[in-house]
Amino acid sequence: MHLAVLLWGFTGVLGRAISLDAPVLVWYRMLMTAVFMAGILFYRKQWVPVSRRDMGQLALVGLLMGLHWVGFYGAIKFANVSIALVCLSTASIFTSLLDPLVNKGGHDLREILLGLLAIVGVYLIYRFQQFYGLGIVFGVIAAILSSVFTVLNKRIAHKYPARTMVFYEMSTGWVFISLLLPLQFYFMRGTKFFPNSPSLFGADWLHNDWLWLVLLSLCCTVWSQSLALNALKRLTSFTVTLSVNLEPVYGILLAFLFYNENREIIFQKGTNELNWGFLIGMGLILLSVVLQMLRLLRPGLARAGFVREKGGIE
Secondary structure, three states, rough: OOOHHHHHHHHHHHHHOOOEEEEEEEHHHHHHHHHHHHHHHHHHOOOOOOHHHHHHHHHHHHHHHHHHHHHHHHHHHHOOHHHHHHHHHHHHHHHHHHHHHHHHOOHHHHHHHHHHHHHHHHHHHHHHHHHHHHHHHHHHHHHHHHHHHHHHHHHHHOOOOOHHHHHHHHHHHHHOOOOOOOOOOOOOOOOOOOOOOOOOOOOHHHHHHHHHHHHHHHEEEEEOOOOOOOOOOOOHHHHHHHHHHHHHHHHHHHHHHHHOOOOOOOEOOOOOHHHHHHHHHHOOOOOOOOEEEEEEEOOOOHHHHHHHHHHOOO
């Protein structure tokens, strides 16, 4: 399970390594993931029929997932991996607020307070990191979209195998992003469509977008999802939920390791002074996530659906 979560943590690092703009990057990731998943389903003969009504919901989830990834990679491009992941970590808070609206339940005052705590944290990061403002906005949008499709996925997660759901969501999301790409090329004339492809054996192989796209799709999506599915058969909900919440931590540590982002966010730009606004804001967000996680780990709540969506989506 930890290997799966670690692979999910690499999504941000690879997103920064790939030179493509966010919509084009997502177009390739969804296409390649759908192709890899189709190959697995054909090889293992695991195709499962999906009703027309459920297909419509899977298509909606795929659409939202595509937009979520555009927002997430947009946050990386306009800010950095660490800020994108900190913003994305608020998704579980938004999920707890949206779930009662969709599934006709009651709101909990404590969850509302936790949501406000996370929002204050995001505000502090924005207030003291305004040069990353657009990236922060994209990151929060990605978190909200993640919470929406997680809540929608919860409705049908028990009906179909995760691989079947992922294939249809990737496929329909890819179609939707394909329809949006002409707008990207029209308004952003400098957008490139073809990834960089220097020789793998040359001096510039680190800038080979195809290599990172394959790793992003095959390892961080297909393989990690399979690992998570196998882990879910053997581990308790408590263990899985704790592991999944380490994803932003792994991602931020990897960004520190590969891109030295600790200099970009912990210290004020161009100085050696600590950026207290970011540190306090990140602390409030992490506190809200930890408190919400402890609430989810109560008997019955973790088993009710939170774990399964994470195991089949990221």
